[in-house]
Structure formats: C-alpha cells, structure tokens
Amino acid sequence: xxxxxxxxxxxxxxxxxxxxxxxxxxxxxxxxxxxxxxxxxxxxxxxxxxxxxxxxxxxxxxxxxxxxxxxxxxxxxx
Numbered sequence: 736x737x738x739x740x741x742x743x744x745x746x747x748x749x750x751x752x753x754x755x756x757x758x759x760x761x762x763x764x765x766x767x768x769x770x771x772x773x774x775x776x777x778x779x780x781x782x783x784x785x786x787x788x789x790x791x792x793x794x795x796x797x798x799x800x801x802x803x804x805x806x807x808x809x810x811x812x813x
Contacts, residue, residue, distance in 0.1 A: 743757065745768050745772055746768060746778065747777075747778045750771075756769070759773075762778070762780055762782070763787070764780050764782040766778075
C-alpha cells in the first residue's frame with residue numbers, strides 16, 4: 736500500500752471517494768478507502784486491533800484486589 740497525499744482518494748487503489756463515504760470508510764489506520772477495500776483484511780491494515788481491544792478492557796475493568804471485600808467493609812451497628 737502506497738501512501739497517498741490526496742485525502743479524497745482510496746489509499747489502496749486511488750479511486751476517488753466521495754465526502755460522505757470518507758466519513759464511513761475511514762479505517763483505524765487513519766486512511767480512507769473505497770467500498771471495495773474498506774475492511775481491514777482487504778487492504779492489509781497495519782493496525783493492531785487485539786492490542787487496542789486489550790488496552791480498552793484493562794481501562795474499563797479495574798482490578799478487584801484493590802477494592803475492599805463486601806464482608807470486611809461493613810461495620811456492626813449495636
């Protein structure tokens with residue numbers, strides 16, 4: 736895949752991509768693609784989706800060891 740300087744062209748086949756399609760067919764690797772090459776396996780995307788998803792999971796799910804246990808955090812009322 737060659738780098739393209741023109742933003743309104745497909746990065747793989749250099750076909751002109753209309754403005755509405757540019758918003759839809761932008762890949763995570765920050766390039767624009769036509770309808771034929773918009774999926775990552777069709778344009779040999781270099782973006783690491785697994786590492787990106789693992790990072791999102793680590794951010795959204797904190798570790799449970801840092802939280803107090805449910806039984807130890809309550810005090811008895813006499």
